[in-house]
Amino acid sequence: MAKIYGRADTEKRLLDKLPKEVKSIDDMDIVKKEFKKQYHSIEDKGLINKFSRWRKKRQINKIQNNKDTPLHSGTKGELRALDTLSKLDDNHHIFCGVIMELPHYVTYNGKKNLKSAQMDFVVVSKRGIFPIEVKNWTDTYIFKHRANGGLEPHEQAERAGRVLWISLKSWRDPKQPMVTSVLLTLQGNMKYNPTYKFVVVKDLITINQWIEKRKEIFSEKDVQRIVDRIKDHVTK
Structure with missing residues (x-):
């Protein structure tokens, strides 16, 4: 070998746009699935919970918006x-x-x-x-x-x-x-x-x-x- x-270079530029949990392009779907699971596990009431759901949704969107570009x-x-x-x-x-x-x-x-x-x-x-x-x-x-x-x-x-x-x-x-x-x-x-x-x-x-x-x-x-x-x- x-x-x-x-x-x-393109992988580095792509990963710079994604949540730190995504270590490689192959991680994108895996991390997105895990984030969705975490998002739905957070109760949708209370200011802290709503903020946590917003942050998690933002991370999910970062991954989604950088796919198929x-x-x-x-x-x-x-x-x-x-x-x-x-x-x-x-x-x-x-x-x-x-x-x-x-x-x-x-x-x-x-x-x-x-x-x-x-x-x-x-x-x-x-x-x-x-x-x-x-x-x-x-x-x-x-x-x-x-x-x-x-x-x-x-x-x-x-x-x-x-x-x-x-x-x-x-x-x-x-x-x-x-x-x-x-x-x-x-x-x-x-x-x-x-x-x-x-x-x-x-x-x-x-x-x-x-x-x-x-x-x-x-x-x-x-x-x-x-x-x-x-x-x-x-x-x-």
């Missing part, structure tokens, strides 16, 4: 992706929710407009460095996202790859490490886009095999140096 650092869907998608990626052997390192910020803006697509990036996952091994953008988007959501002027997923992946490559450059080997951006489509509804020719598009069925078949380009020492440069940038 691959070595995992940090936690999925884009963030909830994104969390489920990232956790599915992490479950698949974790099946890579222990020569692979998986970094979750990586955030990189450059000291100054750099040029992207002819404009000096790129300074930071958030990566769902970064996989590192002797076979390379793979920042992975996970998308669990339906066709309807893709249409709405484009209509609202949102960044293309391919562009998100490409921008992240550029920020990561610049962040990892060093005077020590590997001085300019190979970075390959990956768009991981969980619903299989996104294809390779020649406009973003350096962004590879994969799904859950093909991603691990594709990584495992890559030619080894780094030594063990190279990998450790890359790991040391990334590990402090994960979501915790």
